[in-house]
Each structure stands twice: as structure tokens, then as C-alpha cells.
Amino acid sequence: MRGRAKEVNEIVSQVVSEVNSWPRERQVSVLEKRWPELLESRKKTEERKTLPPLKNVERFEIVKTRFAPNPDGALHLGSAEPIIFCDEYAKMYDGRFILRFEDTSPDVKTPITEIYEWIEEDLEWLGVKVDEIYIQSDRIDIYYEYAVRLLDMGSAYVCTCASQAFKEFYMAKEACPCRSNSSEENLERWMKMLDGTFKKGDAVVRIKTDLEHPNPAVRDWPALRIAEGVHPRQGDKYRVWPLYNFSCAVDDHEMKVSHIIRGKEHEVNTTRQRYLSDHLGWEFPEIINIGRLGLEVGVLSKSKIRSGIEDGSFTGWDDPRVGTLRSLKRRGLQPETIREVMIQVGPKPINATLSWDHIASVNRKIIEPRARRFTFVRDPVNLKVTGILGEHDVRLPSHPDHPEWGSRDYSVRADKGEAEFVVSGEDAEKMKVDGFARLMGLFNIEITHLGPGGIHARFHSKSHQEARELDFPFVHWLPSGVGIQARVVMPDASTAQGLAEEECQGLKEGSIIQFERFGFVRIDSESPFMAYYTHR
């Protein structure tokens, strides 16, 4: 066959062109008769993409996932990735989704009181079904119990070495002097951590691991330390706080988490936590490492957003320039969009950079069928048209695919053949003398004069078809004197100003509309009218 590829190629192209010349009905009927399976396989590709199956589900009674944020900043698009995966899997396997606030760092990543609520709101907005909620700062006594038990077992010790000194020991794969202390001695030192004899930085509880471990960061890692800051929920009730690896490992076991979906930056932590799990003889959950998600535009980093708010360069956690869920919501992004995009990316260990174009496209497919159309004339410029014959009644449909939604009707009556309009500044700039344009839905004009007072034009023709054939630019317009003042906050936080149709006044906050030839926007405030730009 290979040797006669040329001949084969010729025959194939002959047959293909013959079949292509058939009408569609004949093509389909031949297929149905002779190869019906080919028609079926076409449907299959249309199925919605889903997440790959979870591994080792049978190891656990029930699939339990958990999302464990630190409430020190609002959730952002990057946070949405593990959230969606956890939620999807919990639902897929009839399991449970746990929300766990990891607020055990009063000194370094101080929790913010209102963020706890925001996170719950954002989760609800995303359509996540939360089955259990825990707050780690309410569970300190549980961590203390385990600490005492490990100290008593000889699996942990209280280390009073300065961190630099300790580092030298572990880099040399050597034990620090504290490691060999008796459990009595350790328990005594533990009491000194609790009662304030030891000050911040004086002592830390370490979990014994393997001093020979190739990764130095794994060797005898710290589990609890002294922090003297005031906690927003607990005040100064506690001075010894668990570190991430300790509270996390304890809770994942206590809460019977089956599958941990976490960023791959936690890989070393997984290794650390296995040691604790082994000391206590626990089953270790399945781990799924996912890559970091970047957004090509918009700031995702919590600390950057926080400092930007503090220095005034951002207006708040929902500034349009930041990638928080609150900001995306305010801009009109739909929760279904976020879910779909995350499923498309999938739980993989590679770092993906999401393009805004792609997100916008997914979102557009969702909002386009339900967005009513309106006119918004940005930076209005006057346009006087002469030579108009008769009256012109215009019906602009609220949605081209939904005639039942009604229309916006305008009756243009010319006074001595003249009528005045406004068009957007951007369109006006493109107009040249002797150029043409079509006022959408109305009629076509020929530009006669450009002046400081506006644009002068004369009536050219009525037909839409003609405008298309002659390739006239289509511009949107409003009759002079109608419309309400409107502002649209753009993605860069600048504001577009102009006139919107009066009907916009009645729109409820939160509704999504399309300003024709401008873009989709979400109504942020009815009066005064203000919207946020979603995407084109």
C-alpha cells in the first residue's frame, strides 16, 4: 500500500470529491445504511468534560475532601482550583466536603475576622456544597493532646536551640542536644512553653524524622511554637500554636479526609506529614498534587493585594484589577464559568496560565443567551442628519434570538428633514467627510461636515442590505435628549462615561446585560447607574 501511495491518494481524493458533491441528505442516508456507527461516534465528542476518576477510592469508607484556607485574605481564582476539584469529587463519589479554616498563625499570617464569612459566601457563590466546617483555632486543645502524646512516646521533643544553631545540626545530619532528652524532661519543658517560662523563639516542639533524609527540610521539623500575637478569635488565650504541618496532619486524620488535593508546593509537607502519621500508626490519605494557576492579567497574590489595598493602589478586595472571586463576581463572571474552566485545566501537576480571553469566552457562552441588549453611547458626540424623508420607526430587539423579550422602540421624526442624535466619541473619530455609516436599525448616512459642535451628515439610504454590501461601518446611537447618565467601571479600574437608554434605569443590581458594540456589563448600582465591564 505504501509503495502505491500516489495512486491511493488519487483514488481517495476522487471518491471524496464525489461524495462531497452529493447533497447532505444522500450522504447521511448512505452512512445510515452502511456505517451507522460513524454517526453515533459524532455525538460522543459533545459530552461535557469531567474530572478523571479518583484513585484508591476503595481504601476509604467514604470520599472526603477538604479545602483548608487561611482566612488572611479573600479567595481568588487560584483558590478556586482546589475548591472545584474537592467539590466535584465529593459530589461524584457521594462523599463529603470539609471547609477548614487554618488560622493558627497569629503573628505571621494574621487572620482577618470578616474573611471567615467571605470565604463561606464565596464558596456558596461557587455552588460548593459544604458538609462540615472546622476552625483550627477552636481546636488547640486537640493539638496539645497529640503533642503531649508524641512527647511522651519519644516521637517528639522540645528543642531550645536557636533556629540557626539547629540548622547547622541538621545540615550536618546531626542530632541537636535536645533530641536525646527523656520524655519527662520534654514534658517539663512543654509546660514551660505553655506557662510562659519560655518566651517566643525560646523553644519549639519538633517531630523526630530521619536525620539522614536527603531533603534537609524534612529532618526533625517543627510542630508547635510560641506566638504571642493577639488572635482575632482567641485573643491571648493561647501562646503555643501548632505549625501548619502538625495541625494539618492531625486534622486530616481526625476528620477522616480521604483525598487531599493540594498545590505541589506542599510536596515536602506531604513527606513531613507522613512521619507524623507513621509515629501514630495512621492511614495516610491519598495525595493529589496540582500545579499553580496563574492569570495573565490580574493580581492573584493575597499579600500583594493586601499591601495594594493598604497603600491605596487598589480600592479593595474586589478591585477589578485583582483576581479575587469577589472581584470576578462583581465584574459579572459566572460561577459556572469558573467551574468549567477549572475542569478544563484538570487536576494536573503542571502550572497553567489562564488567558483572560479563554475565561471570557466560556463566560460569554453562558451569559450571552440571557443578556438583554441595550445601547450605551460612550463619550457622546452630536450628530445632525439632514435630508430625512418621512418618519422612521425603529424596533431594536432586546435579544436577537428572543423576540418575545420585546424591543426598545424609537420613533425618529424629522423636523424639516432634520434630526439630531448622539454617537460614541470613538465612532465619531473614525468618521470622515464623504464617508458613510449606518445608524444601526435606522438608516444610512453620508458625512458632510465635521465641526466642534458635532458631525453633520445627510440621509443616504434606508436599507440594511445596502449598508452591508457597501461595507458601511455600523454605529449605535441615541436620539438627542434621551438617555440617562451612565458609568461603567473598566477592567483597569478606569471609568467609561456616557449615555445609556432610559430603560436601563429599571435594571436590578446584579443583572447582566449587553451594551451593543461595547460589551457585556454587570449592573452594580441602579441609581446613579453604574455597571462593571465584564468582557466584550
Place this chain on the structure above:
RNA sequence: GCUCCGGUGGUGUAGUCCGGUCAAGCAUUCCGGCCUUUCGAGCCGGAGAUCCCGGGUUCGAAUCCCGGCCGGAGCACCA
């Protein structure tokens, strides 16, 4: 430096575990056409990838093996 993980069109992904049906699917992007009174929306069509490089195994590799290059994450008394 050390530990680990990746490299498929401009971008994001499918396929890689269990080699062939993959000269590679989907989406985005760009271009063209259509919507017979609406657009930058929608619908239809087209363009765009020697599957990081080199070698090996095999009748056959994006898929397996070895080497290289490039990129990322981690190496806190943060989470």
C-alpha cells in the same frame, strides 16, 4: 546548591499509565462567510503543531528507555 515535578499550534488543554484507530481532538486567538432592519455578540467555515532536542528499543513512538536543554515548585519557629 539540594529535593521534587513538568515540557503537545500564540494561549489553555485531550491523548502519554495499557505503543498502532493520532501527520494529533477540543477551546481560545486570527481570517472569511452568514444572520433577508442590529453589533465588536451569535452561527458556519478556514488558518495555525516536524507532539523540547539527540540517541535507543520496535514492523511501528507524542506515547517505552537513556542523555541533554529549558521551565516550575519547595528547601520558615508561614499556610
